[in-house]
Amino acid sequence: MGRIDIICSHLPEADVFADIGCDHGYCTQYMLKNRRCRLAYISDISAGSLKKARTLLAREVEEGRCIPVVADGLDGVKECDLVLIAGMGGEEIVRILERGYLPKKFVLQPMKNSEKVRRFLIGRGCSITLDYTFEDGKFYDLIAGEAPSSKSAAADYTDWELRFGRDNLRSPSPAFLKWIRGEREKLRERLFSSVMSHESREELRKRQYELEVILDAIEGDV
Ligand SMILES: C[S@@+](CC[C@H](N)C(=O)[O-])C[C@H]1O[C@@H](n2cnc3c(N)ncnc32)[C@H](O)[C@@H]1O
Numbered sequence: 001m002g003r004i005d006i007i008c009s010h011l012p013e014a015d016v017f018a019d020i021g022c023d024h025g026y027c028t029q030y031m032l033k034n035r036r037c038r039l040a041y042i043s044d045i046s047a048g049s050l051k052k053a054r055t056l057l058a059r060e061v062e063e064g065r066c067i068p069v070v071a072d073g074l075d076g077v078k079e080c081d082l083v084l085i086a087g088m089g090g091e092e093i094v095r096i097l098e099r100g101y102l103p104k105k106f107v108l109q110p111m112k113n114s115e116k117v118r119r120f121l122i123g124r125g126c127s128i129t130l131d132y133t134f135e136d137g138k139f140y141d142l143i144a145g146e147a148p149s150s151k152s153a154a155a156d157y158t159d160w161e162l163r164f165g166r167d168n169l170r171s172p173s174p175a176f177l178k179w180i181r182g183e184r185e186k187l188r189e190r191l192f193s194s195v196m197s198h199e200s201r202e203e204l205r206k207r208q209y210e211l212e213v214i215l216d217a218i219e220g221d222v
Helices: 003-008 025-035 047-056 060-062 090-098 114-123 159-164 167-169 175-192 198-221
Strands: 016-018 039-044 065-070 082-088 105-110 127-136 138-146
Touching: 003 025, 003 082, 003 105, 003 138, 003 167, 016 025, 025 039, 025 047, 039 047, 039 114, 047 060, 060 065, 082 090, 082 159, 090 105, 105 114, 114 159, 127 159, 127 167, 127 175, 138 159, 138 175, 159 167, 159 198
Parallel strands: 016 039, 016 082, 039 065, 082 105
Antiparallel strands: 105 138, 127 138
16 A cells, blocks of 8 residues: 555544545545544645645535635644645644644654654644654554544653654554664664764664664564
């Protein structure tokens, strides 16, 4: 499966769905065509990007099932119960949720800085229900969960879970295993071939040690 299909497979049903940074609009197309939401917002900060989704979803827009908005983050979406923010950096995702709001359910796919996203969500008392790495040419993290409610228990993440993703440590996906083995190899090569300061070398050794510990734990279980 490709990245978009994988993201779609983790989108729960919703009443009002918001695809922030929708660009092409494929995820919203999936939600509407499969009747997984009543109403969908396609929102993008770039009018040019939004035009692609608007063209793809012209009929749904005409029917009033899809509302296109050019806006920063959630600015154009008064209310929604499911938000998707995919294909942006983790810092941008946090900024959007901080200055906007946390909908009841979220599916996030940061391109980098996933740890910052996890720290933000846990700090807000959210429960993260899915947090794993998948591969589609490159490695991607997918983080899904729910905003705090009286029923949901906030996740208590360890420092390593914040950095690597809880599901990756508890039940590692093949993609995570491949990623972490690749990282270990890259570190080995850098330590072997690069000239660097004592401090930098120690930093890399510390990271290498962490990866070894994780791999030992995983491979011990395989
Ligand atoms: C790489 S595309 C990702 C498109 C799609 N979500 C995906 O995952 O394939 C990032 C999109 O986010 C939009 N974007 C970036 N910052 C944004 C913001 N603050 N608010 C809304 N859209 C934003 C960009 O214009 C671009 O269309």
